[in-house]
Structures are given as C-alpha cells and as structure tokens.
Amino acid sequence: MxxxxxxxxxxxxxxxxxxxxWKEALIAQLDRRLSAAPIALPPPAEWPRLRVGDSEFLRVRLTVQFANADDALLYTGGSPLRDDIKSPGYFVLAPGRLPSGEQVVVNRGFAADRTYPRPSGSLDIVGVLRWPEAPSWFVADHDSGGSIWFVRDPGKMAQVRNWGPVAPFYIEQESPVPEGGSPRPAALKVRLRNxxxxxxxxxxxxxxxxxxxxxxxxxxxxxxxxxxx
CATH class of the missing domain: 1.10.287 (Helix Hairpins)
Incomplete structure (x- = not known):
C-alpha cells in the first residue's frame, strides 16, 4: 500500500x-503573438477553419464602419489583461461592418460610465482576435434588457441586440484611441496563472x-x- x-x-x-x-510554452506563445506585427484579418471564407488554439490573441488589422446599433456594455470590475483599469465600468462592444459586408463585433475599449461618443465613418483598427467565453451556470449572460452583459459572447449579443449575423470571434481594439479617450482601448498583456x-x-x-x-x-x-x- x-x-x-x-x-x-x-x-x-x-x-x-x-x-x-506546457503552461510556460503557452504563455511564451501568446506573448509572441501579442508582440508580433498585426496581420490582415483573415477573410470571411477562412473563418470556419479558424481554430481557437491557432488564432487566440492574434494581432490583426481591419477596416470597419460601426453600425448605428445599440452597443452591448460588458460590466467589468477590473481586467487581468488590462493594467490601466482601476475602477468598475464597462467594455463597449459594437458590431462593425467590413468592406466585404460581413460584421465583426469589436470591443472598442473601457468606459467608466455609459456616456461616450460613437464613431462615424470608416475606421482603421489594430486589435487582437479573441474567442467567446463559455457560458456559466451561475452567472446570467445579461440583464433583463440585454444592454448590460456579464459574459463575452458576440453571437448571443448579436441575437439579443438585433445586430444580424456576426463573425464567430470578436476583436479587442488596441488602437486608435478616440478623441476624449472613451471608450479607451489598450494593448493586452497575457497573465496566466502558473x-x-x-x-x-x-x-x-x-x-x-x-x-x-x-x-x-x-x-x-x-x-x-x-x-x-
């Protein structure tokens, strides 16, 4: 015995x-992706073949035009990926239309409250490709009105907010920073517990x-x- x-x-x-x-290799891989030069967002024809392990935290560049649609506000009390967030607030997620016509949800950045300007016209963005969070049995996806969210799920957001079809992933915007600084995008830093x-x-x-x-x-x-x- x-x-x-x-x-x-x-x-x-x-x-x-x-x-x-394994964890050290994963952290090194994600750090390399976040420090690499951005590449063009994969075209829609390639989206079904994208895999989480191969594309999570991939830096991309894209041009979008934000629709005149209601944003989804993702509540946050602070982010392990963002050192600059010191107080509760919201990540502002909105659908952006690509030149090809498809839509991709963009996390435009952090806003301390629910008052911030909306972008107009086409916008060239550098950001990080992210995949949805898994739903939780213990946390609701959103409030009763569907405006305040607690889980990053662009597909569900699009359904509830009537955005229409969107990409299966979303983009964490790094730049540009809008005039006035809100919502405030920033570069991400990977912090995985080891x-x-x-x-x-x-x-x-x-x-x-x-x-x-x-x-x-x-x-x-x-x-x-x-x-x-």
Missing part, C-alpha cells in the same frame, strides 16, 4: 511538472512524508521483532 501511495504521489508531482512546461511548480513540490513533499513515516514504522517493527537479550 505504501509503495502504491508513493507511486501515485510521485506520479502527480511529475504530472504537475509536465503541466508547468502554480504548477508549487503543486509539484506539494505532491513530492507528501511523498517524502509518506516515505519517512513508513521508514519509522518499518524500523520500529524490526526492533520489536528482534529477540531480547
């Missing part, structure tokens, strides 16, 4: 070290404790079985 327990604990420690290496080394050390420590306890037990048992005298 002790050997089986040691094998399990050591195995869990080694698995955490593998997870640590606690796997601590977890590995915990499992290895437990394995060491188990081995020490077994050694003490085995030693005391041997002494007890030694003949007297």
């Amino acid at each position: 002790t050997l089986a327990g040691l094998a399990v604990l050591v195995g869990l420690g080694l698995w955490q070290l593998e997870r640590k290496a 606690d796997h080394l601590q977890y590995a050390l915990t499992w290895f420590s437990l394995a060491g404790v188990l081995a020490a306890v077994f050694a003490v037990w085995w030693s005391s048992r041997r002494r007890a079985n030694e003949p007297a005298g």
Whole structure:
C-alpha cells in the first residue's frame, strides 16, 4: 500500500511538472503573438477553419464602419489583461461592418460610465482576435434588457441586440484611441496563472512524508521483532 501511495504521489508531482512546461510554452506563445506585427484579418471564407488554439490573441488589422446599433456594455470590475483599469465600468462592444459586408463585433475599449461618443465613418483598427467565453451556470449572460452583459459572447449579443449575423470571434481594439479617450482601448498583456511548480513540490513533499513515516514504522517493527537479550 505504501509503495502504491508513493507511486501515485510521485506520479502527480511529475504530472504537475509536465503541466508547468506546457503552461510556460503557452504563455511564451501568446506573448509572441501579442508582440508580433498585426496581420490582415483573415477573410470571411477562412473563418470556419479558424481554430481557437491557432488564432487566440492574434494581432490583426481591419477596416470597419460601426453600425448605428445599440452597443452591448460588458460590466467589468477590473481586467487581468488590462493594467490601466482601476475602477468598475464597462467594455463597449459594437458590431462593425467590413468592406466585404460581413460584421465583426469589436470591443472598442473601457468606459467608466455609459456616456461616450460613437464613431462615424470608416475606421482603421489594430486589435487582437479573441474567442467567446463559455457560458456559466451561475452567472446570467445579461440583464433583463440585454444592454448590460456579464459574459463575452458576440453571437448571443448579436441575437439579443438585433445586430444580424456576426463573425464567430470578436476583436479587442488596441488602437486608435478616440478623441476624449472613451471608450479607451489598450494593448493586452497575457497573465496566466502558473502554480504548477508549487503543486509539484506539494505532491513530492507528501511523498517524502509518506516515505519517512513508513521508514519509522518499518524500523520500529524490526526492533520489536528482534529477540531480547
């Protein structure tokens, strides 16, 4: 039983070290994407073939014209990807029409309140391609009116806000910054937790404790079985 327990604990420690290496590689990959020069947004014909792992945090450039539609305001109390957000407020998401006619939802940036200017005409944007968040069983997607949102889901937003068909992804705008500074876009910084080394050390420590306890037990048992005298 002790050997089986040691094998399990050591195995869990080694698995955490593998997870640590995987997480470090993922962080390095996303950092490279966010520091790379932007490329043209993939054309609509390629959208069905895009995969999350290959395109998440890809920097892109695109030209859009924002429709005269009601924005979706995504509530935020602060963002791990944005150091500049120090207070609660909203991310302003709006549908932008591409020159080809398709629509893509753009997170135009952070607004401290619900008063901000709307852009007019065509706008050249640099941003980051992102994919929708998974819905939560414990958090509603939006308020009863559909104007305040709690989950980033451009498809659901488009349905509730009557925007029409939109791309399966959305764009986090980096630039340009609008006159007046609201909503305020900014460059993103990837911050993924990487606690796997601590977890590995915990499992290895437990394995060491188990081995020490077994050694003490085995030693005391041997002494007890030694003949007297």
